[in-house]
Amino acid sequence: MPGSSKPIGGLGLDSLHGVHLVLCLEDILEMPLPPGENPLVDDAAHRARTLDEVAAWVLEKIPSLAEATHAR
Numbered sequence: 001m002p003g004s005s006k007p008i009g010g011l012g013l014d015s016l017h018g019v020h021l022v023l024c025l026e027d028i029l030e031m032p033l034p035p036g037e038n039p040l041v042d043d044a045a046h047r048a049r050t051l052d053e054v055a056a057w058v059l060e061k062i063p064s065l066a067e068a069t070h071a072r
Contacts, residue, residue, distance in 0.1 A: 003052035010048075013040070025058060033061060 005011055013021075018040045025039065026032055033039070039057045042049050049057065 003055070004050050006048045006050050029058075029062065037061075 018038060022033055022039065039054050040049055041047070042053065
């Protein structure tokens with residue numbers, strides 16, 4: 001599956017799949033993702049993210065999420 005594929009629409013996923021993906025990512029990463037942020041949608045650009053953009057979003061969030069988890 002190419003990184004330019006869009007999970008929403010292009011792969012037939014809907015908003016419920018997006019919620020499930022967020023929950024799975026939180027389980028895999030063993031930390032919560034920022035509330036109100038959707039890895040499948042770029043709210044600023046008002047468009048769905050590609051798989052490459054979803055991966056970059058997750059990698060961008062990991063350091064700040066790790067710091068927040070250790071600060072508790």
